Amino acid sequence: MTGTAEHPHPHPHLSPRHHTRLFVGGVFTEPAESAAPGRSAESAGPARSGGGDVIEVVSPHSETVIGRVPHASPADVDRAVTAARTAFDSGVWAGLPLDERIAVVTRIKDGLAARHEELAALISAQNGSPYSWSVLAQALGAVMVWDSAIAVARAFPHEEARTGVLGPLLVRREPVGVVAAVVPWNVPQFTAAAKLAPAxxxxxxxxxxxxxxxPLDAYVLAEVAAGAGLPEGVLSVLPAGAGTAEYLVGHPGVDKVSFTGSVAAGKRVMEVAARHLSRVTLELGGKSAxxxxxxxxxxxxxAGIVPSAxxxxxxxxxxxxxxLAPRSHYDEIADRLAAAAAALVTGDPLDPATQVGPLVTRRQRDRSLDYIALGVHEGAKVLAGGGRPAAPDTGWYVEPTLLGxxxxxxxxxxxxxxxxxxxxLPYDDEEQAVRIADDSDYGLSGSVWTGDLERGLAVARRVRTGTYCVNTFSLDMYGxxxxCKDSGMGREFGPxxxxxxxxQKTIHLPAGTVPADHVTPS
Incomplete structure (x- = not known):
């Protein structure tokens, strides 16, 4: 039976958070009084509304309200885009030397690092992530993203010389413009950093x-950014549901959209952004093997698969x-994985002993339970878990489940x-294992476990995914x-x-104007 964390540990950084203002263009300000014509705040889609234009944040553990924030309307989007457009077109930020931008971004990174325990607790309280995992992956992981982006930008060739067929060329890389960054609830700071830092x-x-x-951890980010020295207009933070998000990504003042979320939502983002030919980066779902x-x-x-699964x-x-387990070792692997799943400690996400917390919403809990029932109906066997744990009494919990x-x-x-x-899933030989791994609409991640590194590399080169691991599981911010496939398009991290x-901009010059080794920073 799944273990249970019985003694919650209240976290000193966690208390109810109620915000009444939005962060628009670098300033905390009252929300717009009304939405844009034909688009009410309600139609913009607040997921948890306590009064039409307010988002109530509900703990997935206690099922009680732990915070409230304004629900941004299309009118707020208009204000934010206008501020961003003005800031970009004036060059107040883009026109600064790279070293000066790095100095400001470093202050943001350091400010988030100083408040990482608070961020971890807030995220765990909102989405159920185990606090120990939130510290490392949610909060400090985000700081690592900021840090690596700074290093990448410092070394990046923003302008370089090339020898063309008709004469010398300068190839410049210039900022794309106004960016709409739409992040999910599962790793909110990590995905925000993946977009904000490079942008x-x-x-x-x-x-x-x-x-x-x-939305609550995003207010910590806004507070840190407000004190870091960003010029007015450069950053806005607008909590909202799907309707306002669609209005944002389809806004004519937006040059690029960076979205992380579901496949269905990603397809809609691409469709809406195409109206104005906005550039799009999509990081979507996965079903990794x-x-x-x-x-x-x-x-x-x-030991490597359990924490990554x-x-x-x-x-x-x-x-x-x-x-994917070879039939020759299937029973042994099944027994080992089932025992490991049953030993995972389920409970209050803020308890340091917890390894599996509640799912973010009742809807997500019911979705998982429905899939377990569907799997059994399809012929799968429940080897571990399979339902709701006996404790806690409240919360949107599902036992760690293994279907064989x-x-x-x-x-x-x-x-x-x-x-x-x-x-x-059982397989007969290596060729079949690769076919099964690739037989998916998704292509995001994967791993292979073997006693022969070269054999593992051969498998890694064959499976069609954006990321792959041999005898480990990791995600490195320098790569x-x-x-691919339904898992998205474009890349995050690294150069x-x-x-x-x-x-990209190409500047053509007369012969002999620029030496071949000419390179200048941004």
């Missing part, structure tokens, strides 16, 4: 749209939610559940991250992710 360093102005489930080869060290493989309560796009005897044609193997439900916020 700001490149010289862009940004409107950040946090998810309505997790961990392949255990027959020669793998099973102790090491299970049930991470963040299964609410992670990169989670290894399909485990899963066929890759089953819906539980093909659709992203986004909960603590992992599928175990490009993103997906490739930074380049997503830059436009």
């Amino acid at each position: 700001l360093l490149a010289g862009c102005s940004v409107i950040l749209k946090p998810a309505p489930e997790t 961990a392949i255990v080869l027959p020669d793998a060290d099973l102790d090491a493989a299970v 049930w991470m963040n309560n299964g609410q992670a796009c990169v989670a290894q939610t399909r485990v 005897d899963v066929d890759n044609g089953m819906r539980v193997a093909r659709e992203e559940i986004f909960g603590p439900v992992v599928c175990l 490009p991250f993103g997906g 490739e992710g930074y380049a997503e916020y830059l436009e």
Whole structure:
């Protein structure tokens, strides 16, 4: 039976948060009194409304209100885009030397680092992430994203010389303009950092749209940014639901949209942004496969797969939610994974002992339970978990669940559940394992576990995903991250992710004007 964290530890940084103002263009200001014509605040889609234009943040553990923030309307979007457009076009930020932008962004990074425990507690309280995981992955992970982006920007070739067919060329990379950054609720600070850090360093102005489930940590980010020295207009933070998000990404004043979320929402973002040919980066879902080869060290493989499969309560796009086991070792792997799942401690996300917390909403809990029932109906066997834990009495909890005897044609193997439900699939040989791993609409992540590194690399080169791991599981901020197929388009992190916020410009010069080794910073 799944363990339970019985003694919650109230966190000193956590108290109810109620905000009445929005962060528009770098200033905390009252929300617009009315929405744009034909688009009310209600139609803009507040997910948790306590009065039409207010988002109520509900704890997934206690099911009580722990905060309130204004629900941004299309009129607020208009104000934020106008401020961002004015700031960008004036050059007040983009026109600064790179070193000066780096200094401001470094102050943001340091301010977030100083408040990382507060951020971790707020995120855990909003979306149920275990606090120990939130400290490392939600808060300090975000700081690492800011830090790596600074290093990438400092070394990036913003202008370089080339020898053309008709004469010398200068190739410049210039900021793309006004960016709409739409982030999800599962890793709100991490994904915000993945968008804000490179965009700001490149010289862009940004409107950040946090998810309505997790707006409270975004106010900490706004407070830190307000004290870091960003010029007026460069950054806005607008919590809102899907309607306001659609109005933002389709706004004619937005040059680029960076979105992280579901496949369905990503397709809609691309469709709406196309009206004005806004550039789009999409980081969407995943159904990643961990392949255990027959020669793998099973102790090491299970120890590596368990945290990557049930991470963040299964609410992670990169989670290894399909485990492929050779038939020769299937029973042993099934027993080991089932025992490990049953030993995971479920409970209050703010309890340091908790390893699996509640799902973010009742809707997400019910979705996971429905998928478990569907899997059993399709012929899968529940090897661990399978329902709601006996305790706590409140909260949107699902036991860490392992479904065995899963066929890759089953819906539980093909659709992203986004909960603590992992599928175990048997395979006959390595060729079949690669085919099963690739037989997915998604292509975001994956891993292979083997006693032969070269064999693992051969598998890694064959599976079609944006990220892959051999005998480990990680996500490094210096390498490009993103997906293929339905997992998205474009990349975040590293120089490739930074380049997503830059436009390319070629300047043609007369012969002999520029030496071949000429390179200048931004």
